[in-house]
Amino acid sequence: MKLIVDLHLHSHYSRSTSPDLTLENIYKWGKIKGINIIGTADFTHPLYLQEIKEKLIPAEPGLFTLREDLAKEIDSQLPASVRSNLMRFILSTEISNIYSKNEKVRKMHNMVILPDFKSVDSLNSILSQIGNLKADGRPILGLDSKKLLEIVIGLDEYAQFIPAHIWTPWFSLYGSRSGFNSIEEAFEELSDHIKIVETGLSSDPFMNWRIKDLDGLTLISDSDAHSAQKLGREANMLDIDLDYQDLISALRSNDERMLGTIEFFPQEGKYHYDGHRSCNVFMSPSQSAKVNGICPVCGKPLIIGVDNRVNELADRSRGEDFKPKKHKLVEYIIPLAEILAELNNTKSTTGKRVTEQYHKLINSLGSEFEILRKIDINTIKGNGFKEVAQAISKLRQRDVYIKPGYDGVYGIIKVFPPKEHDKGFQLGLLN
Ligand SMILES: [Zn+2]
Ligand SMILES: [Zn+2]
Structure with a gap:
């Protein structure tokens, strides 16, 4: 069946998020938005995980639903037009990996999707030796992304590691300020395990298709919502059974079950162009090149946006209109x-x-x-x-x-x- 899936969001246990991000509200807004499978987010946080275990009950394999009494209460507040919409949860989290590699500080956000509480508990017990999981719903760990990937692979055949919003300057795989120039540089001999990447709000599939390093990988899009209203501002369209393994295998293989993505216009993202917020300066990559990436107001280097960074790493030109063989639907929305x-x-x-x-x-x-x-x-x-x-x-x-x-x-x-x-x-x- 055709389903809309949003795997990346946060709970109110993550820093600078809205207190409205509770499981009840995620359920409610999932139905209002029309999302069918949505991440729990933040399962590494001990208090939130306790809530997840109390409030969610197993539905189909690897998928969960809100406990009946809670669901009844929320459903009674919803209009009939969306009340019976299908809404399931999947166990998901994001981890902020901050570490030094090849003499540079690297900061990367990575998503982890897991099939059951057993693997969640195993992961949390390993990670709690490395850092404080209570401090933030999106824990900051001094752990190499490659090492995290290795841990995740060891949990379960269907445990999934996904580099998050791969272009944001500060915290991502290809980030201009603290990332890498290739998947290989970050993950070395484990690179083959990177099958899926999240393109983030500031880039769309067309931009990512210019990068040979991403050829053959599945491009996904999620909301990364920090408030309930923002759920589903990006999402994935799949034709799958209601089944965790079917979802993961569809994403890994990028076969016909993966239909495409619902996208923010990439220019709406917070890091599309180069610029300085405090100087009120923003520039396209070509304008920025003319001033050598230096801010004409304050004289400091501009924050290099996603558009420019894609240009820098691209193997194909913007006008080439290259579409991979397995390219998917790209639908743009404005909330x-x-x-x-x-x-x-x-x-x-x-x-x-x-x-x-x-x-x-x-x-x-x-x-x-x-x-x-x-x-x-x-x-x-x-x-x-x-x-x-x-x-x-x-x-x-x-x-x-x-x-x-x-x-x-x-x-x-x-x-x-x-x-x-x-x-x-x-x-x-x-x-
Ligand atoms: Zn993130
Ligand atoms: Zn400036």
Whole structure:
């Protein structure tokens, strides 16, 4: 069956996340968004793991559901349009590996997906010898990523290690500030075990297809949500059985069961362009090259964004339009609350009017993914959402205005022409 899967998010036990990231709220928002399998996140945290064990019960092999009494309570708060949506949990976490290799400090985030509590307990007992798992839902460990990979492989045939958001400058495999230039450099003789990588919000498959190092690997996309509302801002589409092993083997093989990814416009990511947040400076890779990567305001090196870093490591040119044999569907979305914020002429996606309209849409039409991707434009219009219908129609045609993100500042994607004083917008896209 066709399922939408979001493997990477955080609980409220991770630093700088919203207190609303509880298992109950993840369940609730999973249904509102239309996600079918969602990571628990943060299973390395002892208190959170205790909660996971108390509140989730086994459903299909390797998948979990919210305990019946809790589910009943949440379901009673949900509109009928999304109440019966299928929602399962899978055991997932992210680890921050900070270590020195070849005389350089490396900082990498890695995801781990596991089939059962037995392997979670084994992993936690090994990792608790290395660092303090209680300090953060995303634990920081002085452990080589390669060593972590080796530990994960040893847990279970279906234990899965996935380098996370592989392009972010500060904490990733290819990061411009603390990463590597190849998978081999990071994982050496274990490189063959890297079958799946997460492309992150600031890059999309088209950008990643320019890199030979990634040929043959499965590209996945997840929300990395730090609040419940942000769940599913990126996700994966699969045609699989409700079964942990089927999910993992589909991802590893990248066969026809892996259908594709739902993507943020990469320019909306926080590190797409080069720039300095505090100097209000952002530049495309070619503009940045003209100033040798030096900030014209403060004179210090710019934070090199993902677009530039991809150029640096690319084996294929941007215009080559190379598509791998096993390329998958790439669908772009703008979160519904952002579309509503634009229509209401406000920056806030959590204000009263936007929230009211958001829930009105969900109540009348179904989940956010249904609304953004599936429901006929005339049906949206016919239900009294004329402007929303127009906006979504433009989104589906990728007819948008883009201001790229840089140095931790999110980019902005608009469906209607920006006001004159909004500088830095580029017309449309795309690959
Ligand atoms: Zn991360
Ligand atoms: Zn500067």
